[in-house]
Amino acid sequence: MIGSVSNSTLSSVSSDPRRGVAATPARPLLELDNLSTHYISAQGTRVVRAVDDVSLRINAGETLGIVGESGSGKSTLALSILRVLPPAAQIVSGQVWFEGEDLVRMSDAQMRHVRGKRIAMILQDPMASLNPLFTIGNQVGEPIRVHEGASRAEAWRRARALLKSVHIPSPETRVTQFPHEMSGGMRQRIVGAIGISCEPRLLIADEPTTSLDLTIQAQYLNLLRELQREHGLALIFITHNLGIVAKMCDQLVVMYAGRVVESGPVSRIFNAPAHPYTQALLNSIPRMGDSRQRLTAIEGQPPDLSALPRGCAFAARCPAAFDRCHKEAPPEFNLDGGRTARCWLSSVAMQSGAA
Amino acid sequence: MSMSSEIIVLPPSVTPRAAAIRLGELPMIPLIILATIAFMAIFADVLAPHNPEVGALTARFRPPFWQAGGSMDHILGTDQLGRDVLSRLIFGARVSMVVGFTAVIFAGVVGTALGILAGYLGGWVDQVIMRITDAWLALPALTFAIFLAAIVGPSMWNIVIILGLVYWTRYARVVRGEVLSLKEREFVRLAIVAGCSKLTIMRRHILPNVVNSAIVLATLMLGVVIVTEASLSFLGVGVPPPQPAWGLMLSDGKQGLMVGYWWLTVLPGCCIMLMVLSANLLGDWLRVKLDPQLRQL
Numbered sequence: 001m002i003g004s005v006s007n008s009t010l011s012s013v014s015s016d017p018r019r020g021v022a023a024t025p026a027r028p029l030l031e032l033d034n035l036s037t038h039y040i041s042a043q044g045t046r047v048v049r050a051v052d053d054v055s056l057r058i059n060a061g062e063t064l065g066i067v068g069e070s071g072s073g074k075s076t077l078a079l080s081i082l083r084v085l086p087p088a089a090q091i092v093s094g095q096v097w098f099e100g101e102d103l104v105r106m107s108d109a110q111m112r113h114v115r116g117k118r119i120a121m122i123l124q125d126p127m128a129s130l131n132p133l134f135t136i137g138n139q140v141g142e143p144i145r146v147h148e149g150a151s152r153a154e155a156w157r158r159a160r161a162l163l164k165s166v167h168i169p170s171p172e173t174r175v176t177q178f179p180h181e182m183s184g185g186m187r188q189r190i191v192g193a194i195g196i197s198c199e200p201r202l203l204i205a206d207e208p209t210t211s212l213d214l215t216i217q218a219q220y221l222n223l224l225r226e227l228q229r230e231h232g233l234a235l236i237f238i239t240h241n242l243g244i245v246a247k248m249c250d251q252l253v254v255m256y257a258g259r260v261v262e263s264g265p266v267s268r269i270f271n272a273p274a275h276p277y278t279q280a281l282l283n284s285i286p287r288m289g290d291s292r293q294r295l296t297a298i299e300g301q302p303p304d305l306s307a308l309p310r311g312c313a314f315a316a317r318c319p320a321a322f323d324r325c326h327k328e329a330p331p332e333f334n335l336d337g338g339r340t341a342r343c344w345l346s347s348v349a350m351q352s353g354a355a
Numbered sequence: 356m357s358m359s360s361e362i363i364v365l366p367p368s369v370t371p372r373a374a375a376i377r378l379g380e381l382p383m384i385p386l387i388i389l390a391t392i393a394f395m396a397i398f399a400d401v402l403a404p405h406n407p408e409v410g411a412l413t414a415r416f417r418p419p420f421w422q423a424g425g426s427m428d429h430i431l432g433t434d435q436l437g438r439d440v441l442s443r444l445i446f447g448a449r450v451s452m453v454v455g456f457t458a459v460i461f462a463g464v465v466g467t468a469l470g471i472l473a474g475y476l477g478g479w480v481d482q483v484i485m486r487i488t489d490a491w492l493a494l495p496a497l498t499f500a501i502f503l504a505a506i507v508g509p510s511m512w513n514i515v516i517i518l519g520l521v522y523w524t525r526y527a528r529v530v531r532g533e534v535l536s537l538k539e540r541e542f543v544r545l546a547i548v549a550g551c552s553k554l555t556i557m558r559r560h561i562l563p564n565v566v567n568s569a570i571v572l573a574t575l576m577l578g579v580v581i582v583t584e585a586s587l588s589f590l591g592v593g594v595p596p597p598q599p600a601w602g603l604m605l606s607d608g609k610q611g612l613m614v615g616y617w618w619l620t621v622l623p624g625c626c627i628m629l630m631v632l633s634a635n636l637l638g639d640w641l642r643v644k645l646d647p648q649l650r651q652l
Binding site for chain 2: 146
């Protein structure tokens with residue numbers, strides 16, 4: 001009986017591949033197992049479940065998009081992977097498997113060798129990511145010196161090559177200049193160069209294009225794709241722009257209220273979203289050549305993460321909600337084609353499909 | 356030669372480091388004053404016409420040469436013990452320079468280091484350092500300095516240490532504030548994400564960014580420190596006599612002011628004023644010069 005999916009089998013489904021991976025060559029590069037990160041107030045009275053029971057995986061060379069509205073836990077998720085959370089936040093449970101090691105249990109010293117070397121990150125505002133007092137060459141070369149102990153001259157030489165690879169004209173002069181002498185687009189590309197300076201396996205880009213105008217955005221996305229192809233790196237792309245997801249990503253994870261509500265290959269989710277929230281998100285994208293239809297907005301507000309409802313977090317805003325949704329939180333259902341959805345409707349669909 | 360073959364050769368792009376100091380834009384007047392005082396301090400032995408600590412009681416209260424009774428032998432007159440005022444001013448420059456600069460640097464290094472630690476590490480480190488700072492600042496600086504001087508006894512190097520201990524809190528306060536805003540800046544986050552250790556971040560990303568403020572504060576503090584040194588000497592707990600310090604000279608000359616021996620107070624007073632003023636002007640220039648965004652404009 002495929003239809004009778006119980007809670008226990010579901011949770012074992014998500015952790016099974018990890019134990020079985022030793023034999024399979026296609027082991028994911030990064031795998032999050034039931035990761036929860038909570039913000040806990042000083043007195044411990046208020047707990048904000050910013051990331052709640054999130055499982056996802058990404059293979060080498062793949063691009064994973066993470067979408068969701070502001071406050072849905074996307075950025076906290078990224079910070080949890082690198083363990084650079086603000087003091088109030090802590091990882092309360094779960095594992096982060098990266099190349100066979102659990103990052104959650106690593107020592108701080110070991111973790112420092114992961115950051116920047118094996119997993120690099122591009123921050124939300126790359127425009128402000130450069131230290132105004134140091135030359136470009138100095139900053140692009142810094143991770144190389146920190147992680148590989150390279151000499152100043154060697155770091156400088158590599159910095160020049162890196163600037164060239166991100167299409168900065170006349171890198172020889174640019175390395176000696178300061179951030180304020182660069183245009184916004186150039187600074188952005190320089191931050192990209194810093195990201196790939198130590199040849200990481202995984203690059204996390206947290207809304208890297210929100211502060212850019214559209215032409216530069218497009219250029220930058222092309223650059224990221226190019227870097228990804230050349231260096232074979234996996235890319236996690238955090239955004240709330242579904243257009244970018246369609247252009248850039250292979251896999252998609254949709255987050256709502258700190259949870260993954262739907263995940264799977266981008267084309268499948270875009271063609272047939274399983275979760276009503278994903279459907280609503282897709283309906284709220286303006287479409288070319290369809291000027292008569294009004295844009296649909298999602299009614300209501302996202303829930304307070306410190307006081308989540310008993311049932312499904314989206315139930316209050318969901319057009320398809322029924323009794324069970326308000327009483328019981330849905331588990332993650334595995335659908336066909338490597339998709340998952342946290343929605344009771346998916347369970348109904350599976351039952352009818354099996355019947 | 357036709358026009359087309361004339362290639363416009365642009366001057367090689369000047370790197371900011373090379374462009375940082377051009378002679379023409381130096382603040383000439385304060386630099387000249389400070390350089391003169393420094394010159395006097397270094398070559399005091401050669402420059403001074405008389406021994407600053409030994410006078411002739413037969414030649415007391417001689418006025419400067421341009422007044423009646425003055426002579427070119429004592430260009431700026433003599434004091435109540437018949438010591439040459441010019442020689443004492445020249446040697447006094449040495450005391451003020453050494454005390455001023457070393458105390459400011461000592462206070463600056465201690466204060467900046469503690470300020471960075473407090474600001475960047477936060478938590479109990481911050482609490483401990485800042486509560487000490489608060490308590491320190493609650494004490495009136497001069498009274499505190501007198502208290503310390505009374506314990507350790509007066510000597511020039513004791514004064515340096517005392518002034519350093521009294522004034523480091525000013526740096527700690529200012530630097531901590533800067534660090535608090537700096538550590539939220541994106542480039543510090545990027546350094547964290549790039550795997551830099553806390554020490555590396557404090558050294559490479561925080562320190563260079565607070566050095567500007569520390570230097571500007573130091574030049575302002577130079578004036579305060581020199582005045583405090585003078586005050587301590589004036590009150591008799593500073594540089595011990597017969598060593599010539601400007602503050603001490605002021606103190607010794609104050610009885611003479613009412614009976615017309617003006618040169619005993621006005622001249623060292625002018626020296627203090629000029630040095631403090633020059634230090635402040637230089638500080639302001641440095642503030643602009645050290646800002647990479649302002650210096651290109």
